[in-house]
Amino acid sequence: MGLTLIIIVVLVVLVVWSTYNSLATGKVRVKEALSGIDVQLKRRIDLVPNLVETVKGYAKHEKEVFENVTKARASLMNADSTHEKAVSDNMLSGALKSLIAVSEAYPDLKASSNFMELQEELSDIEAKIAYARQFFNTNVSSYNTTLVNFPGSVIGNMFGFKEEEFFEATEEDKKPVKVAF
């Protein structure tokens, strides 16, 4: 009887130990993936002034577009939580698309090699951001699944593990920002 009890206790300890570690590791991976997104977001933030100046050089009067971009960029720089970052990221992507679209009306701008290079760089950064987001969401999904299943749910509760949020903007957030003149 004594031996059976000891074996059961040992097994329970092992399960708690390994589940706790899974959850803790999962959380670290989520954090690491988030900083991976930040790295790419920063690269885009750094690229923006250069891009804006290049377009301004040919299309001084497109004030609304420049303002949108500047506003979105500022909002992303100030974003703290994952949700805020996701919303600002969407805003900046949208504003930059409009900025690039401006070039359609200005053939000189469109043909400028500087502009084309920056466009390519922006397009590559957007792809990197997309993959970084995907990787982050994969890690969140994996962690949340462990937390929701058994025995993760029990042990997670015991040690205060909470679900992480995905990098996403809701439908409400996707509405364009109104700029008043």
Added chain:
Amino acid sequence: MNIYSQITANKRKTWLIIILFVIFITTILFVYGKASGYGLEYAGIGLIFSGIMAFSSYYYSDKMILGMSNAKQIQEKDNPELFRTVENLCIGAGIPMPKVYIIEDSAINAFSTGRDLKHSVVCVTTGCLDRLNKVELEGVVAHELSHIRNYDIRLMAIVVILVGLVALLADFFMRSLWYGGAKRERSDRDNAQGIFLLIGIIFALLSPLIATLIQLSVSRKREFLADASGALLTRYPEGLASALEKIEIDTEPLEVANNATAHLYIANPFKGKIMGSWFSHLFDTHPPIEERIKILRSM
């Protein structure tokens, strides 16, 4: 079957095959032991030899195949499109970036190798770059990166060590019979020893073949797994499906490939082996392309 169940199923099948392989080897050892009196001693020596032989090819796997295949390393400025494709997929997969190589050959093919995440290599032919579009190239690169991420090279190295072990055991056993070194058991056990001797000889003749078939089976499962993992990475299985279609209708063999390196490529570089009986397909390193395309399109 969706992407996730494909991945789970192939991982499970791999482990099942490995466990069966280990049981197979244990049985062989048992039989040899009963037949000749030596069992574990063979296993010990065999494992050392097989390990040494396989280890150096595993450790230098990247340098060896690159040497044999005339591949040239590229940096971002040499081919920004390919470099960035690899770079971005690595961000998605969360792995460090491997070295990127190109082979000058108009056949469409690619491979990856390397003993761990930090010492990996991915290589594509100029055929890939010229004849595949962006999403198809992404599908192929994602498949290769998945091999790296799933530690397939390491897994196949372990399997190769086990196959080598089986071949050596068979060899030792047959030699021990030839030179009459078997320990004599007590006379009342002679009959049993005789039966084991017979079974042992049969094993010695067939086991290397069976082991090779097991190795090829594992190789095929890992190909399916790399297809599914790659599709999960790109979120677009049609890319790889479309690339595989182009590879299938292309009849040109890859010139730098040989028998030792064929299994590493994304598709069998020796063309013209598609027709054949169920039996001959057991010897394929890769699953049939039509089946791979079908599975990708059903995701």
